[in-house]
Amino acid sequence: MRTPRFKAVSRFAVVFSCALILANVQSQAEPDAVALSPALVEAGSPVLIHVDAPATAKIEGDWMGRALEFFPARGGRGWYALAAVDIEAAVGPSTLRISVTVAKGAARDLSHTVEIHAAHYRTGSLTVEPKFMEPDPEELKRIEAEVEIKAKVYAASANEPLWEGNFRAPVTSAPTDSFGTRRMFNGKLASIHKGMDFRARMRTPVRAGNSGVVVLARGLYYEGNCVIIDHGLGLFTLSMHLSKINVREGQHVAKGALLGLSGATGRVTGPHLHWAVRWEGAYLDPAKLLRLNLIAAR
Numbered sequence: 001m002r003t004p005r006f007k008a009v010s011r012f013a014v015v016f017s018c019a020l021i022l023a024n025v026q027s028q029a030e031p032d033a034v035a036l037s038p039a040l041v042e043a044g045s046p047v048l049i050h051v052d053a054p055a056t057a058k059i060e061g062d063w064m065g066r067a068l069e070f071f072p073a074r075g076g077r078g079w080y081a082l083a084a085v086d087i088e089a090a091v092g093p094s095t096l097r098i099s100v101t102v103a104k105g106a107a108r109d110l111s112h113t114v115e116i117h118a119a120h121y122r123t124g125s126l127t128v129e130p131k132f133m134e135p136d137p138e139e140l141k142r143i144e145a146e147v148e149i150k151a152k153v154y155a156a157s158a159n160e161p162l163w164e165g166n167f168r169a170p171v172t173s174a175p176t177d178s179f180g181t182r183r184m185f186n187g188k189l190a191s192i193h194k195g196m197d198f199r200a201r202m203r204t205p206v207r208a209g210n211s212g213v214v215v216l217a218r219g220l221y222y223e224g225n226c227v228i229i230d231h232g233l234g235l236f237t238l239s240m241h242l243s244k245i246n247v248r249e250g251q252h253v254a255k256g257a258l259l260g261l262s263g264a265t266g267r268v269t270g271p272h273l274h275w276a277v278r279w280e281g282a283y284l285d286p287a288k289l290l291r292l293n294l295i296a297a298r
């Protein structure tokens with residue numbers, strides 16, 4: 001079931017970070033009850049939070065203005081929540097608030113300080129067709145309409161994990177440009193690169209990074225032919241610039257399912273696959289999601 005994402009205090013404060021400084025945890029009560037993966041987190045990273053608590057427990061938490069949604073571990077012990085640090089998150093200490101209530105007992109406070117570390121950006125430059133730098137009024141209308149469409153797509157997500165185990169790359173070829181690069185388009189600072197580019201000759205099969213529901217499958221101005229998958233709990237992956245789309249909106253897909261063929265549609269300099277990861281309004285480093293061990297957490 002897709003449910004509205006009402007928990008966000010601010011879409012742009014998404015700055016969910018967490019770098020668990022071991023020293024911090026050890027200096028406080030309940031040292032083993034909360035574990036973060038990865039233990040040291042940079043801006044742009046997904047973070048899996050594990051809380052060691054009985055299945056009957058009620059767990060509440062929030063981090064930098066966002067509520068955490070805990071779900072029971074599969075097979076294993078305790079509870080998990082998915083969180084993340086936006087690529088543009090401020091560095092420094094943050095408070096991860098977690099409280100656990102078992103039966104009718106008093107709440108145990110497992111809150112602690114988490115340090116957010118800076119991500120390391122590179123700078124790159126690109127030349128694209130002028131129409132993508134200064135769209136005309138017709139194009140602007142289209143762009144605005146597509147902003148609305150995307151906002152609706154991101155406003156709801158399944159209320160449980162739809163993913164199965166770890167994520168896989170959408171293509172087998174190597175990535176060519178990393179997440180976080182500051183990009184100059186035609187000499188102007190246009191954006192921070194919020195995805196991962198894979199070398200992909202025209203018509204390379206592009207596959208689902210994990211199971212989920214296709215929530216968008218259509219042509220967009222900048223993204224070109226684009227497929228967005230909802231993996232649940234606010235986590236989405238986006239495949240852009242496709243030459244062909246093989247799925248439809250509303251379709252459930254398994255990990256590895258064929259989404260379409262790579263191409264060069266939208267704002268591109270040539271054929272490639274741009275693959276992006278989004279959680280609660282934050283863009284995350286796909287490489288970090290691919291490294292995240294989700295086996296015990298669905």
Ligand SMILES: [Zn+2]
Pocket residue numbers: 193195196197273274275
């Ligand atoms: Zn890209």
